[in-house]
Amino acid sequence: MRWLIFSFAFCVMSASIVGCKDGDRHGASKMDAPQASFFGAPSRREEAGHDQGDRGGPRVISGLTSTGNLDKQPKADEPAKKDRPRKIRYTGDIQLIVKDINDAEEALDAASKAAKGEYERAEVNRSANVVRSGIWRIRVPVENLTAFRKAVAKIGDVEKDVLESEDMTAKYYDLEAHLANRKAERDAVRDFLTEIGKKDPRFLEVKRELNEISDDINRKEGMIKLWKDMTDLTTFTVHMREKQAYNPPAPPKIEPDPSFGERVGKTWEGSWSSFIGFCQGVAIVAVALAPWSPVILVGLFFVWFVARRMSSRAEESAPVVEVVDEKPKGERSEPLG
Numbered sequence: 141m142r143w144l145i146f147s148f149a150f151c152v153m154s155a156s157i158v159g160c161k162d163g164d165r166h167g168a169s170k171m172d173a174p175q176a177s178f179f180g181a182p183s184r185r186e187e188a189g190h191d192q193g194d195r196g197g198p199r200v201i202s203g204l205t206s207t208g209n210l211d212k213q214p215k216a217d218e219p220a221k222k223d224r225p226r227k228i229r230y231t232g233d234i235q236l237i238v239k240d241i242n243d244a245e246e247a248l249d250a251a252s253k254a255a256k257g258e259y260e261r262a263e264v265n266r267s268a269n270v271v272r273s274g275i276w277r278i279r280v281p282v283e284n285l286t287a288f289r290k291a292v293a294k295i296g297d298v299e300k301d302v303l304e305s306e307d308m309t310a311k312y313y314d315l316e317a318h319l320a321n322r323k324a325e326r327d328a329v330r331d332f333l334t335e336i337g338k339k340d341p342r343f344l345e346v347k348r349e350l351n352e353i354s355d356d357i358n359r360k361e362g363m364i365k366l367w368k369d370m371t372d373l374t375t376f377t378v379h380m381r382e383k384q385a386y387n388p389p390a391p392p393k394i395e396p397d398p399s400f401g402e403r404v405g406k407t408w409e410g411s412w413s414s415f416i417g418f419c420q421g422v423a424i425v426a427v428a429l430a431p432w433s434p435v436i437l438v439g440l441f442f443v444w445f446v447a448r449r450m451s452s453r454a455e456e457s458a459p460v461v462e463v464v465d466e467k468p469k470g471e472r473s474e475p476l477g
């Protein structure tokens with residue numbers, strides 16, 4: 141009896157678990173249903189051609205998939221083919237010490253022509269009393285990189301030699317596949333625009349979408365062209381400077397202490413040179429004041445004349461004081477002396 145009860149309970153629990161899983165599956169299917177198409181018309185996932193709208197594919201336009209062009213799009217996540225060449229960007233930098241900058245430049249021109257390189261920048265410093273140097277930036281095909289690098293290293297003594305690489309294979313072919321998808325989408329939208337005609341109310345919105353896709357395609361094509369140029373040609377920078385002669389510094393001179401006579405002579409020479417300098421300074425001042433001597437004399441005379449007139453007026457306006465002798469008559473005043 142107990143065995144039957146346990147068996148019945150186990151069956152009930154199993155049925156409830158299975159029911160919960162079915163409910164979650166139905167709920168998820170309801171949540172996955174798209175709400176509306178690009179222009180607001182209701183659409184469902186069960187309709188043909190609308191299943192890829194919610195997976196990051198092209199935007200769904202009502203009636204657009206009827207042309208069938210979008211079904212022929214290449215998949216962006218399709219792996220790159222094994223026979224595709226790798227896209228690697230190389231960048232080189234080398235520093236050399238040469239005997240003569242002119243001969244080294246000629247050798248560099250010969251190496252560049254042999255490697256079918258193109259100059260991107262050239263700067264040479266030939267100023268006087270300066271070590272002559274130069275910088276050259278050359279674009280060399282990847283297949284000639286090794287030969288060109290060895291030829292440049294033979295021009296002089298190598299101070300520094302650097303070669304860097306960047307693998308751009310994945311992002312190059314990803315962008316290429318994305319560009320193919322966008323072109324297929326552009327063709328589909330263009331066909332749909334031709335099909336609906338200008339009288340359709342959706343014409344302007346579809347035209348705007350087509351312009352956005354075309355602009356995106358132009359940007360991606362420019363980026364692919366730039367990456368292709370960067371991977372097909374290597375940017376190689378060459379720094380060269382002439383070798384300098386080494387001149388060791390001269391040892392310091394040790395002078396003996398001067399004698400008494402030498403000190404007296406130096407003191408006399410210093411004093412006499414100071415006196416001569418003073419006399420020369422006075423003479424220079426006199427020469428400088430010579431043209432102004434009339435003006436100076438007139439000014440001094442005017443000052444003297446004004447001072448004299450003021451002193452004379454002060455004497456005339458001063459009161460006269462008389463000294464009265466108060467002693468009685470008959471007494472003689474004794475002289476003060």
